[in-house]
Amino acid sequence: MLKQFLSKLPRKATKLDSDESTRVNSLRSDSSAVKNHRPHGGNNSNTAKRTSSSAVFPSSTVAGIEPLLPFKDVPNGEKMNLFVSKLSLCCVIFDFSDPGKSIVEKDVKRRTLVELVDFVANVNMRFSEPATLAMCRMCAVNLFRVFPPNYGSNRGGGENDDDEPTFDPAWSHLQLVYELLLKFISSPCLDAKMAKKYIDHWFISRLLELFDAEDPREKDCLKTILHRVYGKFMVHRPFIRKSINNIFYRFVFETEKHNGVAELLEISGSIISGFALPLKEEHKMFLWRVLIPLHKAKPLGVYFQQLTYCVTQFIEKEPKLASTVIMGLLKYWPITNSQKEVMFLGELEEILEAINMVEFQKVMEPLFWRIGCCMNSLHFQVAERALFLWNNDRIVNLIAHNRQVILPIIFPALDRNSQSHWNQAVLNLTHNIRKMFMEMDEKLYLSCHSHFKEEEAMSSATVEKRKEAWKQLERIASLKPVIGNTAVLVSPI
Template sequence: MNLFVSKLSLCCVTFDFTDPSKNIADKDVKRKTLVELVDFVACGSMRFSEPAILAMCRMCAINLFRVFPPNYRANGVVVASGGENDDDDPMFDPAWPHLQLVYELLLKFISSSCLDAKVAKKYIDHSFISKLLELFDSEDPRERDSLKTILHRVYGKFMVHRPFIRKSINNIFYQFVIETEKHNGIAELLEIFGSVISGFALPLKEEHKIFLWRVLIPLHKPKSLGVYFQQLSFCITQFLEKEPKLASIVISGLLKYWPVTNSQKEVMFLGELEEILEGISMVEFQRIMVPLFLRLGCCINSLHFQVKLLH
């Protein structure tokens, strides 16, 4: 275990990856050391001591918790993503070959049966989790995907941190909807919440219903809805499967944020509405019947052919 800690210390040295010609030999030594560490953790031969847990968290913090570099395109190639301008195209971090190994190591470490959560929670604490959550704003989709898997494992392993994780993600959503409308990781965070919602006990707690009304439904408002619409719809569906009588509340929310001047968003709203109406009870339907038909009447008169067809 002492050798494990020593190798983790070696990996605390960081390099400049924007210049591929710098520190080539040192970078290779670090890469090979990280690969050795990943293999060691994966074999699960012995329990991790407290100094080893501390060393692991320190190494991950030094390598991962950083200010993001300026926008970067690998080899100058722009990857098409269906956006209207370059700002919509994904950016790839030149340090990813090393970052990927650090993320893989952290994932295997958290998932390991050799890690005692009671000891590790002192180091994988609120501060560590907050720093992980900040990384979800990374421009690199590969990094966000790794973070999504890791945070999901953290949520599963450290029950004591679950309320904090939910609250922290809520705050990111609040800031996105109310203040900035700019964040790269909304889709990934919603995907995590989709799994979280499926684990909610019945009857649903009031705090979970408040989350639906104050967070999920207002997430229909931003212009960038299309980027995370699939994940948002899944979260809504999970809530309605848990408690079908929430359908009228969801529809009322959709009507409140209805995109009257954006036909593309309107098509998305109509698709979600159709899905909700398929499972709604007559009692819930009658509660929203009048405003719903008023809105559908406006859709019938829409100049956009898809909106007309979907009404």
């Protein structure tokens, strides 16, 4: 078994793939210099330990140092070389689909990862360039992988919310690799100017691809790591934003399948909260072209909370965007999906709490026409949620100041509800709102009532006239029956 493990270990620094090899070519000379560097001195009491462990990982393989030695057993000057050796040891990948396979080797790797995490958390020396390269290589070998087609049953999350997520059987190792990468990026001993050459666009792109994993534990780790990368490497910030946008574009306009939309929106929310004022055109385009179209996707319920947070962050930053957002919501209003209508109404309430009077007046007519339609919905949750808007004092204040426009729009919906809606809760809420308008402006209310009755009478007269016209046509047609293909001339009524 140990021989099998030995055969998997590289005699030279591990290559990720042809792209990775090209990417790190310029540093091979530096890393080879580290490999050829041998430790000077050392403790004779560790000879037996070195001899026994060399059967698993020979000392000549990487960096000239026995990787199974503890960090405390080597002088400070050699600890970074030992760090590189241990990282190379962890580049060996195992098959976790069979729990009984390579048990000893898996345990060696796990204990090495634990030791590396502890070392990075407590290191007091600057990480060298070869060490940074070795860290990125080890993370790439262990983490970056392509998910199979039709991966899991939860992709998109909209129709299979009750299904259990898929948990990666290799998580015992993946978790340690993620923890190691997080501590490495967060370490004050990492020089961001040097590290940006290795934690580059390729590395960040591969990290973002991993957000499509189904394991929620992995997505939580990725979310924290990407936060740290965005905070530490300012030069990569535009690329990170652009790459996240591209994932959203593909999700909205092509696939509607991605397991990490909620987590990516959570990251975007943190990024938006840090935008400086006035907002750049690039950031406004993100609102118009990404956040608002995200409302139309089928799996909206999976990421609705995070999406609402992002939208409200924009409105808090720049209140005049509220009217743009409301018009966007009306454009994508889910008239055939009651569950999504309830969510849209909830988001509208949050926006109306933050909107100013000028922006409200720009959109109040189409907005309350749509709210009136929701009030008449036969789905009681939609009707109830629309009527609940009047429980919000801020919204009632906006309505009161613009009642001359709003009441005539929604009065027909209120009257229809009170006459024919089947749900008692909706009837009670409708009665309360009618009473509120009566107390607010009795003269306007009576005027709207009178106007509505006149329109209703005219509508009834039109319907009766149309029925009578059809009866006359039927009577005339009965007197002149059609024979064969002969056309019949009907005199005008």
